[in-house]
Every structure is written in C-alpha cells, then in structure tokens.
Amino acid sequence: xxxxxxxxxxxxxxxxxxxxxxxxxxxxxxxxxxxxxxxxxxxxxxxxxxxxxxxxxxxxxxxxxxxxxxxxxxxxxxxxxxxxxxxxxxxxxxxxxxxxxxxxxxxxxxx
Amino acid sequence: xxxxxxxxxxxxxxxxxxxxxxxxxxxxxxxxxxxxxxxxxxxxxxxxxxxxxxxxxxxxxxxxxxxxxxxxxxxxxxxxxxxxxxxxxxxxxxxxxxxxxxxxxxxxxxx
Numbered sequence: 099x100x101x102x103x104x105x106x107x108x109x110x111x112x113x114x115x116x117x118x119x120x121x122x123x124x125x126x127x128x129x130x131x132x133x134x135x136x137x138x139x140x141x142x143x144x145x146x147x148x149x150x151x152x153x154x155x156x157x158x159x160x161x162x163x164x165x166x167x168x169x170x171x172x173x174x175x176x177x178x179x180x181x182x183x184x185x186x187x188x189x190x191x192x193x194x195x196x197x198x199x200x201x202x203x204x205x206x207x208x209x
Numbered sequence: 210x211x212x213x214x215x216x217x218x219x220x221x222x223x224x225x226x227x228x229x230x231x232x233x234x235x236x237x238x239x240x241x242x243x244x245x246x247x248x249x250x251x252x253x254x255x256x257x258x259x260x261x262x263x264x265x266x267x268x269x270x271x272x273x274x275x276x277x278x279x280x281x282x283x284x285x286x287x288x289x290x291x292x293x294x295x296x297x298x299x300x301x302x303x304x305x306x307x308x309x310x311x312x313x314x315x316x317x318x319x320x
Contacts, residue, residue, distance in 0.1 A: 102251070129306070131308065131309060133309070133311075138313070139297055139299075139313065139314040139316070140311065140312075140313045140314065141299060141301075141309075141311040141314075142311070143308040143309045143310065143311070145308075146307065146308045146309075184251070184252070186251075186252070186309075196254065196267075197254070197309075198251070199251035199252040199253075200251055201249065201250060201251045202251070
C-alpha cells in the first residue's frame with residue numbers, strides 16, 4: 099500500500115526557532131510536494147521536488163530518495179508561519195491525478 | 210490576475226438535494242482536480258480531468274459527478290447518493306510535472 103506519513107502531528111515553537119517537519123513514504127516516487135494550509139482553508143504550494151534540495155526565503159525542502167524521506171525546514175520562524183504543512187507524493191506508476199497526501203503537521207509559532 | 214475561483218465559500222444541503230460547487234480557472238491549465246478534506250485526514254481525490262470532455266474517478270467518486278465542457282470550468286455536483294457530504298472541498302489545477310494551484314475551498318454542510 100502506498101502511504102505517506104508525516105511527523106510530528108503537532109508542533110509548537112517560539113518565534114525565531116528552527117523548525118523541521120518530516121515526511122516519509124513507502125515506495126518509490128516521481129515527485130513530492132510540500133503545501134501550506136492557513137486557518138481559512140486556502141492551500142499554497144510551497145515546493146515540488148524529485149531530488150536534492152530547494153530553497154525559497156526562509157523555507158528549505160530536502161529529499162533523500164534512498165531513504166524515502168523528505169524534510170521541510172523553516173529558519174527564524176515567525177507567528178505568520180503558523181499553519182498546517184502537508185506533504186503529498188506521486189508514486190511511480192501513478193497517474194498525474196493520483197497524489198497521495200499526508201495528514202498534515204499543525205505548526206503554531208508563539209511570539 | 211491568474212487564479213482559481215471556487216464558489217460558494219459556504220454551502221448548505223438539504224436531505225435529498227443535489228448541490229453544485231463551482232471551480233473556474235484562468236491559468237490555462239489542462240489538469241483540474243477535486244479533493245475532499247475531512248478533519249484529521251489527508252486530502253482525498255474525488256475526480257480529476259486532464260483534458261476537456263474527459264475525466265477520471267478518484268478514490269472516493271461515489272455520490273459525486275463532474276463535467277468538463279470548457280477548459281476553464283470543472284464543476285462538482287454532490288448528489289443525494291452521497292450520504293456523508295459534510296466536508297471541505299478543494300479544487301486544484303496544474304501543468305504536468307509542475308506545482309499545484311488551489312482554490313480557496315467550499316465548506317459544505319448538511320441542514
């Protein structure tokens with residue numbers, strides 16, 4: 099069964115802390131997405147990656163294909179980073195419509 | 210501005226009633242998706258379409274129907290056969306092998 103597991107489920111941090119959210123998956127993938135969902139419900143796509151590392155501002159996403167694991171890092175966290183972060187993967191052999199989503203990590207950054 | 214418009218933001222359904230959720234995009238993307246989000250669960254695919262006049266069932270298509278008569282539009286009908294329709298519904302689009310773009314969502318509740 100193709101599965102996506104995120105950890106931790108909930109995360110509380112103080113402003114300025116370095117944050118790491120993890121995503122593990124069960125079999126080979128062709129792409130992995132990191133998404134951000136704010137309390138209003140809207141979702142923003144942060145990264146799509148299939149190897150290596152990507153950086154945008156204070157956000158960094160890495161993926162280790164051999165270990166079937168990806169991490170999302172937030173440097174110098176801020177209360178506006180408070181959101182649910184979702185990992186989604188497209189498994190090898192899956193159609194472009196068949197992304198599998200993790201349950202999300204709820205991040206709360208306190209001032 | 211390019212984007213995805215979902216409407217309405219909130220929708221109430223009476224027992225036995227069909228309701229239709231609207232999704233319009235001006236991003237010129239071929240692929241469009243409908244996802245359902247329940248508390249504590251990952252997003253699940255209802256239907257997707259990769260080209261006009263064609264669509265595919267996702268993991269939870271029972272009780273739902275769609276049409277794709279125009280590239281810009283992908284409406285979702287929640288039929289009376291869907292016995293547990295209360296959820297947050299998200300429409301998304303993408304170019305192949307690129308990031309997803311999401312609408313702001315529709316919260317559907319049962320009266």
